[in-house]
Amino acid sequence: MSLPLESVAALRAQLRAGEIRPRDIVAAIRERVEAHNPALNAYVHTDWDAACAEADRADIALPLGGIPVAIKDVIAVRGQPCTCGSGILQGHRSIYDATVIRKLRGAGAIPAGRVNMDEFAMGSSNENSYYGPCRNPWDTSRAPGGSSGGSAAAVAGGLAVVALGSDTGGSIRQPASFCGCVGLKPTYGRVSRFGLVAFASSLDQIGPLAHNVEDAALILGAISGHDPSDCTSVDRPVPDFAASLEGGVKGLKFGVPKEYFIPGMDPAVERAVRGAIDHLAREGAEIIDISLPHTEYAIASYYIIAPAEASSNLARFDGVRYGHRAKDPADVIDCYARTRREGFGSEVKRRILLGTYVLSSGYYDAYYLRAQKVRTLIRRDFDRAFASCDAILTPTAPSPAFRLGEKLDDPISMYLGDVFTIAVNMAGTCGISVPCGFADEGGGRLPIGLQIIGRPFGESTILRAAHHYERTTPWHRERPPI
Amino acid sequence: MKTDYEPVIGLEVHCQVRTRSKMFCGCRTGFGESPNALTCPVCLGHPGVLPVPNREAIVRTIQTGLLLGCQIDEYCKFDRKNYFYPDMPKNYQISQYDMPLCRGGGVTLDRFSFPKDAQDSPEASARKRVHLTRIHLEEDVAKSTHFDTTSGIDFNRAGTPLMEIVTEADIASPEEAFAFLTALRLILVQAGVSDADMEKGQLRCDCNVSVRPRGQKAFGTKCEIKNMNSISGVRRALAYEIARQIEVVSAGGRITQETRRWDDDIGQTSTMRSKEEAHDYRYFPDPDLMPIRTTDGLLEEARARLIELPGARADRYTRDLGVTEYDASVLASDPHLARFFEAAASGASNPKGIANFLLNDLLSALASSEKALSECPVQPADLRELVGLIDAGRINSKQAKEVFREMFETGAAPAAIVRAKGLEQVSDTGAIEALARQVIGAHPGPVQDVRDGKASALNFLTGQVMKLSKGKANPKLASEIIARMIKGDPLVR
Numbered sequence: 001m002s003l004p005l006e007s008v009a010a011l012r013a014q015l016r017a018g019e020i021r022p023r024d025i026v027a028a029i030r031e032r033v034e035a036h037n038p039a040l041n042a043y044v045h046t047d048w049d050a051a052c053a054e055a056d057r058a059d060i061a062l063p064l065g066g067i068p069v070a071i072k073d074v075i076a077v078r079g080q081p082c083t084c085g086s087g088i089l090q091g092h093r094s095i096y097d098a099t100v101i102r103k104l105r106g107a108g109a110i111p112a113g114r115v116n117m118d119e120f121a122m123g124s125s126n127e128n129s130y131y132g133p134c135r136n137p138w139d140t141s142r143a144p145g146g147s148s149g150g151s152a153a154a155v156a157g158g159l160a161v162v163a164l165g166s167d168t169g170g171s172i173r174q175p176a177s178f179c180g181c182v183g184l185k186p187t188y189g190r191v192s193r194f195g196l197v198a199f200a201s202s203l204d205q206i207g208p209l210a211h212n213v214e215d216a217a218l219i220l221g222a223i224s225g226h227d228p229s230d231c232t233s234v235d236r237p238v239p240d241f242a243a244s245l246e247g248g249v250k251g252l253k254f255g256v257p258k259e260y261f262i263p264g265m266d267p268a269v270e271r272a273v274r275g276a277i278d279h280l281a282r283e284g285a286e287i288i289d290i291s292l293p294h295t296e297y298a299i300a301s302y303y304i305i306a307p308a309e310a311s312s313n314l315a316r317f318d319g320v321r322y323g324h325r326a327k328d329p330a331d332v333i334d335c336y337a338r339t340r341r342e343g344f345g346s347e348v349k350r351r352i353l354l355g356t357y358v359l360s361s362g363y364y365d366a367y368y369l370r371a372q373k374v375r376t377l378i379r380r381d382f383d384r385a386f387a388s389c390d391a392i393l394t395p396t397a398p399s400p401a402f403r404l405g406e407k408l409d410d411p412i413s414m415y416l417g418d419v420f421t422i423a424v425n426m427a428g429t430c431g432i433s434v435p436c437g438f439a440d441e442g443g444g445r446l447p448i449g450l451q452i453i454g455r456p457f458g459e460s461t462i463l464r465a466a467h468h469y470e471r472t473t474p475w476h477r478e479r480p481p482i
Numbered sequence: 483m484k485t486d487y488e489p490v491i492g493l494e495v496h497c498q499v500r501t502r503s504k505m506f507c508g509c510r511t512g513f514g515e516s517p518n519a520l521t522c523p524v525c526l527g528h529p530g531v532l533p534v535p536n537r538e539a540i541v542r543t544i545q546t547g548l549l550l551g552c553q554i555d556e557y558c559k560f561d562r563k564n565y566f567y568p569d570m571p572k573n574y575q576i577s578q579y580d581m582p583l584c585r586g587g588g589v590t591l592d593r594f595s596f597p598k599d600a601q602d603s604p605e606a607s608a609r610k611r612v613h614l615t616r617i618h619l620e621e622d623v624a625k626s627t628h629f630d631t632t633s634g635i636d637f638n639r640a641g642t643p644l645m646e647i648v649t650e651a652d653i654a655s656p657e658e659a660f661a662f663l664t665a666l667r668l669i670l671v672q673a674g675v676s677d678a679d680m681e682k683g684q685l686r687c688d689c690n691v692s693v694r695p696r697g698q699k700a701f702g703t704k705c706e707i708k709n710m711n712s713i714s715g716v717r718r719a720l721a722y723e724i725a726r727q728i729e730v731v732s733a734g735g736r737i738t739q740e741t742r743r744w745d746d747d748i749g750q751t752s753t754m755r756s757k758e759e760a761h762d763y764r765y766f767p768d769p770d771l772m773p774i775r776t777t778d779g780l781l782e783e784a785r786a787r788l789i790e791l792p793g794a795r796a797d798r799y800t801r802d803l804g805v806t807e808y809d810a811s812v813l814a815s816d817p818h819l820a821r822f823f824e825a826a827a828s829g830a831s832n833p834k835g836i837a838n839f840l841l842n843d844l845l846s847a848l849a850s851s852e853k854a855l856s857e858c859p860v861q862p863a864d865l866r867e868l869v870g871l872i873d874a875g876r877i878n879s880k881q882a883k884e885v886f887r888e889m890f891e892t893g894a895a896p897a898a899i900v901r902a903k904g905l906e907q908v909s910d911t912g913a914i915e916a917l918a919r920q921v922i923g924a925h926p927g928p929v930q931d932v933r934d935g936k937a938s939a940l941n942f943l944t945g946q947v948m949k950l951s952k953g954k955a956n957p958k959l960a961s962e963i964i965a966r967m968i969k970g971d972p973l974v975r
Contacts, residue, residue, distance in 0.1 A: 076530045089529065096523045098530060197529040201769035230532050231772050309769055312562050315573035316527045320635070332633075336566055359564070359764035368766060 003028045006211040015060045022055035022066030032159045042154040043113045044131045045081050051112040062108030070160035073114045076195040085117040085129040088343025089323040098195020100223040107222040116150030119345045121199040128347040137480035139444045142401040145175030151209045152179035163209045170421025172207045173433035177396035177449025180435045182216045183209045187456045188428035189234035192227030198313040200306035203425040213467040217241035244460045245467040250284035255389035257292040265398040272437030272448040273395045292381040298423040301371035304358050311355025375426050382427040386455045396433040396449035430454045434466045435475035486696045489724040491653035497645045497676045498684040499539045504641035505621040506533030513682045517636035525641035527571030539643035542675040543619045544784035547584030558583050559773040564764040569623040579765040582618035592793050594811040595661040612662045613650040656720035663713045672817045693727045703737040719744035723751050803833035818855045825862035835869045847890045859893040868896040881905050918963050921946040932968045
């Protein structure tokens, strides 16, 4: 039996009609994973028996009743491995549920399988993984993007109905763009971070990756809301995102920032995004030119703030209480040094070093403090822009998926790939990436993403715009060759 | 000429804040539980957990600040202090760096806070104020135990709220340090912000100490003595360390800036680590926690809980109630005792007498029956009544002791006991006159002695009247009557 794995609504209809049971969905996914995961390396851990058992207990009357959700390997699910794509957490299983997992279960969903990622969410290609790179279902010689590469590849490849990812500088939106699916980074504070292993605490947010905007809205609705366990989560009402999808784009005003169409960006990307902007104008939206002048400092300040926080967040991985521990240490210092040397990959080490340096006595003011000031300027850019428009349209990434290995030895070029997404995290607001076309590359086709950036807590508006764009364009119906 | 050196001392006091749960998680705080029984993913620093600040700990720290005259800023924040140590679950400690909850303030040293052998020194009566730099709130670390080839870590204490109270370099002697810690501890305990039990490690102290030639403004090189856990130990360690430093500099040597540990058994400090090994803590604001706005109800709540400081209370007892300075300091040092005393003294004409009876008879009765004040069978109002009976001359002090014994055993009211036992003093002039006449008639020699002005003879005759009355006669009245009868009537034989 072939199930409509690309739509929560369709699966829900079949479930409610009694045509299928939740365990049938788990079985269908399992079949896809067993067939294609060897090529994609999207999942790093599965326990289908446990998923089936949970499926059998699922209450299909609930909003996500019986729907399996692939979980990025950075979110804690009690009893399951949580390794953050790292060697240092090999053997570790979570002893508690993340708040988003508790909420998903409360909505009837089943956390099913853990998906690949860049180690501790540091990377844009999923190549920095202890488990080896995840591959792009459109072209397995290419990166799925990162850090939530496994989430995007699993969804786009039909190995998951929906997935959770996390986004610190573009880690949901960029892989969604590379793999041709929908990815949403919520406003900072919209979704609880409790149970999300921290990379950069002031930037991290959990969000959904899905085949379509409606599914993303459903998942977002389920995981949002104030959490007493996370004091950075915000206590404000959660709108019914799925109910506010209709309404179209007529009367909406979109800003197009000139700083987001840069020399050197892939012409196919520019063409596709300009096309999307024209399309929205034809659908009745008003398009205005805006400026986000401090965007050019976003990457530099991000690469001070994020590593600084990471250097402290990752200090707890020392071999004392959980995860990898070096064999026969001479003393505690030797235990720390070898555990961390053996356990962390090179990108993680690079960022720990960077972060340790910028927080050092005598350098704090020049680096960390100054970067925080730049961050304030970036946020003001957005505040000013949103005074004259409802949402902002940009490319999600300057290029389609690049080849595995292409940027591995050039971290700066890898970092620059996040130029369009990072400012959104720095400003703490929300953004969504939706498929908006394809680039022809060497006989194949590679998806391109349109980023719609919203006001803080303006997810309803960008979901509505994305939904209308999706409904009136063919891109999301395209399937990868696998 | 030999140079005279003076020590300069500053203290950092770590004090566990009394709360039901830990600083950043819901785990119970406790002592003596089996290792790691009081832990959860948060205080074990598991991947993905987040801290949630304990509001009660913040209020109690602000309360402490208000009691000690500190300034409470509108905005405060938590920072991360980064260093690797197995006792630290996250390898950073959530603490406060540049925006602590309390700044400034101080503790006034009263005479009875000084060690007994120093209470008569001039510095003990100087009522010096030791100034504070700041008080900040942080989380405690775990406790390591070292075995032959391995170590064990007990995380029960990890995450317990800890106030760090930092003084200025204001303290001029080991005795002042002793007095500061004693007075501070008393305030913390009385305010209920900490149990400050040093044996349980709830109050720990680091001492910074240097010496300089008397009169010199600049500080000498300091040493830090870490982790002292008894007040008398602090005094001993400082005395040793000051002597050591003076010996070094007098001999033309230099003090090396370092951290030292105190061994109370051998009575010496020794090097722990030198300054070169000092950490760079890489403080930065904890991104998991929002800034604290003290005006959002926290200050108000802390203000509502303010108590009278023991020093101020003792002053009030002396000034307003006429209690002796010593009695006042004893009463004020124990909140339960102070509460009992105030209840008993309320509306009383002789608070001093009540204090006296309370501190002598009542406390010794409690001690010998091994009862706490809260279990005292004698109510404050009954104590007031008893002292009132003495003052009114209705019973004498010997009878009062008998009445008190009965009160303590049965809990009965003093007037009822006096009636039931027929103890009331005879103050009936006629009855005493009859007895006096009898005694005067029986003892002509002493009567003549009284006429000759011998006071002891009058006491003898009074004693005889008391004897005849079986102790019930009012002795003062009896004495007056005898004297009047002998002197006023020369015919009396």
